[in-house]
Amino acid sequence: MSNICIPIDARLSRRTLITAAGATLAAPWIGAHAQGKIAGGKPITLVVSYPPGGGADLMARTIAPRLEAALGQTVVVENKAGASGQLAAGHVARAAADGSVLLLDASSFAVTPSLFPKLPYNASTAFTPLAVLATFPNVLVCTPSFEAKSVKDVIRLAKARPLDYASSGNGSAQHLAGALFEQRTGVTLTHVAYRGGGPAMNDVMGGQVPLFFANVASSLGHIKAGKLRPLAVTSTLRARSLPDVPTMAEAGVSGYEVLEWNPILGPAGMAADVKATLVAAIRKALEDAEVLGRIRQLGGDVFADASQQSAGKFIAAQQALWAKVIKERGITTG
Structure with missing residues (x-):
């Protein structure tokens, strides 16, 4: 078989065509991949409403690396404590609804509206509930x-x-x-x-x-x-860490349940696909054995609804419960 010589100009033209063709074929994949990222792939800030070392902060730092892995982008924990969670919540309520700024709060989120009637945001309408991580x-x-x-x-x-x-x-x-x-x-x-x-x-x-x-x-x-x-x-089921201790119902007090819990919320107006991506990533993070083990070590359980479809209803029910108790018992912060 004889050797075929290709002129240098022709080889360069052929290489250029191949490169261009490859780039054209890759473009739809690159575009689709970029579109799958939250806020175009920029870092996500998980704003915690309490100082470092508390329960909410511990949950944030436990779940953040798993969210990074699930989303394929950086997740940064930022503590913004003060005013019983109002500083952090107000900051997130004012943020862009692209999923780049999220709130990780505590069960006080459901109590604050009744204790502080003049909040700088409407707790019922200013947020997109994404998940309740765990109950304690x-x-x-x-x-x-x-x-x-x-x-x-x-x-x-x-x-x-x-x-x-x-x-x-x-x-x-x-x-x-x-x-x-x-x-x-x-x-x-x-x-x-x-x-x-x-x-x-x-x-x-x-x-x-x-x-x-x-x-x-x-x-x-x-x-x-x-x-x-x-x-x-104070839960309806016995605690894993205290299996011999009865529940309030077993002890004779019906209709009694008090739970501490950690929600993740985004600003109102979040697009459905962004919300779905974040919820799926949170669900995946909660399936991690180390996350599950840490929650149980703290005496809690992962939120009962793995799909997180009822997270918003749970938060609203908690707000209604404590609003009634606070009003009837005349509870104030003073």
């Missing part, structure tokens, strides 16, 4: 030497005289848990507000105040050490 029950604990051995004992004693219960502050989850307990049982409790959950729990362990609706994760070690005695968990 509280647990009613008492001083080990306290005479009540069950929730029924607490109710009996409280009907004879008001009992004190501690909380981390006015309008806190612990305060509202006590208010709902009063509403469901018809008893009167005396609320003792502290500056934070730590001091409140210390005084309950020390016997200064008998009762506390504690966070499971922060109280578990003290319960196991015998420094606190659990009476009931």
